[in-house]
Amino acid sequence: MKQLFQDRVTSLAITIVLLCIVASVVFPQQFPTFGNFSQVLLNLSIDTIVAVGMMLLLISGAFDLSVGSVVAFSGGLAAHLMFFQNVPVPLAILAGLLSAVLVGLINGYLIAYQGINPMIQTLAMMGIVRGGALMVSGAGIQNLPYWFNAIGQAKLLGIQMPVWYMLLTVAAFSFLVNKTVFFRRYYYIGGNEKAADLSGIRVRRMKLYVFVLSATLAGVAGILLTSRLGAAMSTLGRGLELRVITAVILGGASLTGGVGKIPGALMGALFMGLVANIMVIARVSGYWQEIILGIILIGAVWIDLVVQRRTKAK
């Protein structure tokens, strides 16, 4: 039992199952339906793709506040190129993704090699990239090419594509982080950066990579979101960075680094999505949703600390 609660992914999974059972009993008409579940998953798919990168960043002991802006910019740039410059769809998407990679490279270089604090660097970058998003998408771009919209709007087995992309991302990175030496290094870097360096891990380079990776995933998410909505807007992804960090911490990451598992990113996002969904069904006001999510976050972290103190006392 104690073991069970020490692993956040399992304890969160149990909580989610219990939450679903209770909600199904209370709202048998609205909650336990295929339509509702696929809607919940669709809503959290974009956040979860970003959360996978954020989880890896937190494992390495850093975080990135600029991901929400990158979501808006990459989608916006792709839309801008397609709509105004008639650039072919694949090339426009590639440009959107490359812009995200560039943001990641700048963040990673300045943080890892020049020593700028991640909080400050990515906060500044959040503003800069948001400004860029305003420039490329202006008041919003609609009527995007059919083939582009199909990426995010098509269905497979009755489920929207973004959900499949999300599951694919989570599965791929769960495997990679568990099974490759490259990604295992991030646990060491987050656990003790200096000791990692002295164990022959190239900490700076690895940090640069993880910022690039997280920005790239945000770029992918931006393309998907724009495609799903069929429109680019400069306000897309606003507040997403904090939602994602919340999900990742609920999912078992710690701001001090060294801990966390990729499935935790999905679990955290899923939990938040379900809570929001249930509150909508229960007709709780939107204000309360924010309040309740905040309380849940504090509660989850608090419980963790209490459990840790107990085990240490023994």
Added chain:
Amino acid sequence: MRLQLLKIGKQFPGVKALENVDFQLLPGEVHALCGENGAGKSTLMNILTGNLQPDSGEIRLNGQKISIRNPAQAAELGIAIVYQQLSLVDTLSVAENIFANQQPRNRWGFIQYRRLFAETNELLQRLKVVGIRPQTLVSTLSPGQKQMVEIAKALSKNPDILILDEPTASITERETETLFGLIRQLKNGGKSVIYISHRMAEIFVIADRVTVLKDGRYQATRPVAEVSTNDLIKLMVGRDLELHSTASASTEDVLLSVKDLSGPAFQNISFSLKKGEILGLAGLVGAGRTEIAQTIFGYLPKLSGEVFLNAKRLTIHHPADAVAAGIGYLPEERKTLGVFQEMSVEDNVVAARLSAARKGRFFNAGKRAELAQTFRTRLRIATPNTRQRVVNLSGGNQQKVVLAKWLLADPAVLMVDEPTHGIDVGAKAEIHELLRGLARDGKGILLISSELPELLGLADRILVIREGQLTGEISGKEATEEAVMRLATDNQ
């Protein structure tokens, strides 16, 4: 008699830090305290300043028996200390540092800066410190000026007893002169000074009497006029060896050779390490030994010089290059640099060679556990299981985990920095045996240690570093503690 310590004893888990130590301090006296690293000087001073409580013995101040429960009480009793590591806040002004937490306040509780600066000025002038304004930021001062501010801070409470712990370690000769002037001034004013220093020459210049500690025991107190440097060194180190050298495994094949290596903390270091050899690196704390090893390892940048392994010139920009070339480094600061405290024994063991924990192309938790289990048995690491977090292990077992990490990485050259620092006797012997075993297997071991018996017992040759310079080489057979200490301390 201003201060008298009688039969002070202090026990730490596994070590007797002090045993029956006597110490007397007269008014207007500069009393030097000498001893090797780990002789108990710091412990004794921590007792005087209330950071530690003695287990036995008594302290008398002006003939009255007292107990010093905390630093604040020590200050009230008129005892002030200037620590070896500066305790100033770089981002604040000189005045704010000197009067930290006791700034003059008006009746509303707000700080009166004008008075603060005026009082600081007065204090600095009284100490004849020139060239430092109260408003100056501490970060802009030289090490010597900082030292002066530190002393001014200690004197701001007008103590009767001032303790100086290695005050000249980081300052220039001229600054040392100013410091000595200040000490003489205090002495003439009837204050007492306890002066801790490794530098023999200084003791003869400034001190009236000297007390020597060795292994936590009181050796002797002598007027400096009546002793020579050699007498002092003999008092500091003369003891029986606990370790006995075994047959050397050293060969004639040069494994690692370092040519004219220089860094900010050391200059033109050249030496070679042979296959199967344990090469000792002796010197005082701060002599530059750690910096030399960390520079070879690529953790610190080198200024110039070359490193060869098996006659091949190495280009090392990062520890990863060193590990790939076949060099390992076990750092002194186990907690901050050696282990991943919150991670499991398993994760720690594979840290320097993650690729060993693969099955086929992929990382495998079972393989990791298997490797950790092997080393747990081989090094007798005491842990309930290999999934235990390292932070829960004792110091000796944590060190074994770090050693296991390097055994798995299997470098040709292993540099170990104070490998048995803060480790109990049993684990210490096991680690010594392990290092000998590695040498027998043909590895080259560079052993940095401040414990002379350890160096004498293990090393085939000993290099001595003093203030960043290689001052001598002694073969293990001929080495004595006196010989090493003579090269390690400056006595012209």
